[in-house]
Amino acid sequence: METYLFWIVPIASLLALALAWYFYKQMMLESEGTPTMEKIALYVRQGAMSYLKQQYKVVGWVFLGLVLLFSIMAYGFNLQNPWVPVAFLTGGFFSGLSGFLGMKTATYASARTANAARNSLNKGLRVAFRSGAVMGLVVVGLGLLDISFWYILLDYCIPADAMNPSAKLCVITTTMLTFGMGASTQALFARVGGGIYTKAADVGADLVGKVEAGIPEDDPRNPATIADNVGDNVGDVAGMGADLYESYCGSILATAALGAAAFIGSDDTVMQFKAVIAPMLIAAVGIVLSIIGIFAVRTKEDAGMKELLGSLATGTNLSSVLIVVATFLILWILGLENWVNISFAVVVGLIVGIVIGRSTEYYTSQSYKPTQRLAESGKTGPATVIISGIGLGMISTTIPVLAVVTGIILSYWLASGFDFANISMGLYGIGIAAVGMLSTLGITLATDAYGPIADNAGGNAEMSGLGKEVRKRTDALDSLGNTTAATGKGFAIGSAALTGLALLASYVEEIRIGLTRLGQTLLELPNGITVDVHNASFTDYMLYYDVTLMNPKVLSGMFLGSMMAFLFCGLTMNAVGRAAAHMVEEVRRQFREIKGILTGEAEPDYARCVQISTKGAQREMVFPSLLAIIAPIATGLIFGVPGVIGLLIGGLSSGFVLAIFMANAGGAWDNAKKFIEEGNFGGKGSEVHKATVTGDTVGDPFKDTSGPSLNILIKLMSMVAIVMAGLTVAWSLF
């Protein structure tokens, strides 16, 4: 038995964390530059940390409430296993820690990046990218660390069931999914809270600063500038870190659970073990290859923009190619059943991720027709910019959906051994594809996370008056990041869809465990056949609970799921609107009351703006986030298992498409504005530019608040359903 292979997982995780520590230390050795640069960086750092403290306080209360609920379920009513409350907590803790460490690094790195950019573009890239890599490595390192820890602990503590030896791994893996729920909960608050914060500040700063006062972005005379820069850190760094930690762990854990479920009732516990650790191994190997990729990102001292982009691409492409080879190798060594096909499923996942990324790039980059045409629509004013952007975003959902659908069918078909009736292995294949997509997260996240660092470096350069040359370099770094980030977004959103499906299957698995815990051993199906709870297939469970597409409860659940996606988006959009309105009022007030701001003679009250964003985000994030937790519980109590499955599928299909729509529309508006600023259709300051600024402002909450939060919403609802399955089952019996 290849038990020893498992140890690759914790070793890879420690390797990632060690390297992250090394990169962090290296970055800290750099100078922060002039005293003004230091001061500004300090402001931003303090603002960001104080926000995070506030956020963790609120999240802490929510976690306390949920842990109490789970404890009552586990210890009071035997509706959950006793590990759940603790596992839930660690998931939340590590997800938060990933965001915290990533943000800490980012806030130290921005001034240093700006300072390095004073020397050369290449030096700036090095500092920013290595700092981004800290985040990438922390996320994957902590993720696999938590997974290894729980796996070892539960394997040691949970006794094997003599009656049914394959049941043990099922209990272990579904318990570990609870820690995924902890991570999702933390991630949702981080994304929603951070997203509201950053966009309230950004929209507020733009509306009064750029549009009304006519001063440039990041101008120190704008009171909301510091808040805007804080926002990049709490939203794009801390929020993204928590988010991708959740995606990463979620896909691995869901796939492991499916692997365990595929062999339930069989005596082949060895193969079951292999199916469970396969996703972990792929992820572990992915870490090593990400590290190789990170080190491959190096350029000559006098590298130009094109060479920099090339070197970043080299790093990520190298990792992707290597992971394909390594997957075949590791699964062959592991001796997993049907390993060739399953390796191909990993490749399918990777390709789907790349296709979505390329499609995102095509629809949102100003190098292509769609965004250029969007920019042109500014000739007839802001209304046509909005209409065209919404049209573009909606149309842009086509390729990603086709890619995901092809990915679902192919990975299922491959892993099932070309037999559509082999549902459990087929679903396992979908999970494996998601893991494949995220396996090189270490480096893709590095290229993603360095974007906001470069953005902040630009802010610091502008506020410190470092001159146009430096600002130009940081802008180049920033736009470099935008291109690579498109691929990263593709992976995040594609994996959410596949993981969502895998979690759906895990839900059925959890129902099996819930029934067992309640002492039910047989399922009486409506056609008169009786099957054992353990040997019952997915289809048997569907029949038992009447989860057919003609059951009005399933249909109702689906309507509710679609509605949840829209309602959640609407709430977060409105939250940004309200918080931004407060910011606008405050900035206007300061311009009015503090004399000499606009001439640069008086310093604006930055802290007050930071405070307003913090308070706004705190207040606004609670309701939508709680709704995501309560909806699946309420649906389960009212409509039972069929309603919950409908809710999850409706939320998944609508939420996925809605998320792409919002992300791409937002991205295209952003770049359409940039396209104008590059001197097209009248350039900066023209009426066309003004029209596209309106588009950009509308796009901000689309792409940075509502859109990315939807990814988590989809998975959090599934996670909640899984954790509460015991209650739903008991309630239905009752």
Next chain:
Amino acid sequence: METYLFWIVPIASLLALALAWYFYKQMMLESEGTPTMEKIALYVRQGAMSYLKQQYKVVGWVFLGLVLLFSIMAYGFNLQNPWVPVAFLTGGFFSGLSGFLGMKTATYASARTANAARNSLNKGLRVAFRSGAVMGLVVVGLGLLDISFWYILLDYCIPADAMNPSAKLCVITTTMLTFGMGASTQALFARVGGGIYTKAADVGADLVGKVEAGIPEDDPRNPATIADNVGDNVGDVAGMGADLYESYCGSILATAALGAAAFIGSDDTVMQFKAVIAPMLIAAVGIVLSIIGIFAVRTKEDAGMKELLGSLATGTNLSSVLIVVATFLILWILGLENWVNISFAVVVGLIVGIVIGRSTEYYTSQSYKPTQRLAESGKTGPATVIISGIGLGMISTTIPVLAVVTGIILSYWLASGFDFANISMGLYGIGIAAVGMLSTLGITLATDAYGPIADNAGGNAEMSGLGKEVRKRTDALDSLGNTTAATGKGFAIGSAALTGLALLASYVEEIRIGLTRLGQTLLELPNGITVDVHNASFTDYMLYYDVTLMNPKVLSGMFLGSMMAFLFCGLTMNAVGRAAAHMVEEVRRQFREIKGILTGEAEPDYARCVQISTKGAQREMVFPSLLAIIAPIATGLIFGVPGVIGLLIGGLSSGFVLAIFMANAGGAWDNAKKFIEEGNFGGKGSEVHKATVTGDTVGDPFKDTSGPSLNILIKLMSMVAIVMAGLTVAWSLF
């Protein structure tokens, strides 16, 4: 056997048509007013008719292609029954005829309404409302006429199957559904083409006229004014007529098909007959009660605004109350099994429609907080108006979804005799609820259709320089229409959701017939049981085709369905954007090149603008409409039955929510602008007003093009799937 009761249906239909004729003649007796008024009305009428001719030409080609396809399927490969091509054609013809007659009436009525309004508000209401009633009565009259005609014909021509007497009514009802597909196809083109036309003209006229040149709405100096008024007729009248004809017939036919299916395999053909004609009878009684309601709309000569509103409300409320009583009565006389419960299902449908209507009113009327707050967000510019409007629209989906979900569960539960396992009767209940919702369409459509007539009357008054007093009266009539139209929209959108579900069930029915036609008599289920094709339950079919929620083909279909809703909206949004841009260029060109337009010395070239809208709509409507037809066929060929069912459900759940979002966001933007124009937050001409004008312009395609087209898309995809089921089944076997 209560066969005689059936004759109520054709009699009611003839009654409606006769009364429509009478109202039309009465309206034509009125004077069109001054020569200028006559001239303008003539322009609009000519423009509208020439557009409709163009549209029918394009639609004619599409119909020709489809009829050929159906003929090959029916006569060449025995994949359809021989009546299908002809039934399809009549549905398309009658749907088009409804739109045509409604529009003809409307274009004759607008100048007459304006002229009547010169005398008094009450006279204006009378002419406009009676003209709207022509449309309402034509739609329901032609609908029931077509249904009666086909029912009698098929009953006479199709021989009863001695082996299985209950099969005959199933064949009749599913054949009649084909005529529903004809109606849906016509309706989609009418809505999309008309919607693009009207909004291209409206957006174009507003952007240059109101925003750039600063001249009021409907000003004769604006070259796009006539096109704008033509647009109201081709979009809001002809489009709506075809649309609601389709909804009305679709709900009745789908329910009849479910009624026939519920008794398949049973010997109780009498009860089957009753279940089939019950929805027709409810509709027929609804016609009579609508007529009573229409006559109840009368006011004193010196009636004020409030009294007018009261009298309209009296009419619709009276019809609603009477239909409840009449339903119990007619179903009792009919002696339908479980008639009390089924009557209650009708009531449920009515209540759901009213709740959705009220919720629409709450979210979109300037009398309530949401729209007022939206107007206030204009203080911080157009971007926040857009953000808040999108937020509002998304949040506003909650109540309608909750209402529909409650309606689904309740009507299913009631009709199934409180037994969720009784699927066929339960689904029949959902269909009956949809019929109940639309039963008083005669009067609700009258209150809806008179809105654009009043709008056009206002345009005529403005262009003919009739003075402020008359314009104020027509504006009052218009805003009166907006309030009643909210309820009408609620009924249309709610019935689309319920009818969509009923059609889904009919699809399964059509598969049964398809299998029979191919000579298959037994279904071998995966659990080893073999059932007769005729006696197989819904669940058996679901099992046979593996339509479970874990089948990747179902899941893929659902993603594709969600995507279709977004893609379709995106295409229509962009179409409006492009067509509007052409209009803007043309108007700017005329202002530039034709000297003296703005001083009123030269007449603009109205015809050219009409031509541009016509061409734009023609060009743009083809692709999205064909897509709606091709998608279900392609999905069926690639993913088989499970894929199609996934597609329909995904499209239904996402499309319904998306449609409400778009309709309500658009409505709220429109009224937020009106709220400002009433003098709030700075009133007309202020910066806040400009910001809300941007919102209104964006909202135009939301509420009048993409949103309402989605309603039809949902049903057309189902209809296509039903008609092509024979092909899908044969292909799967092959």
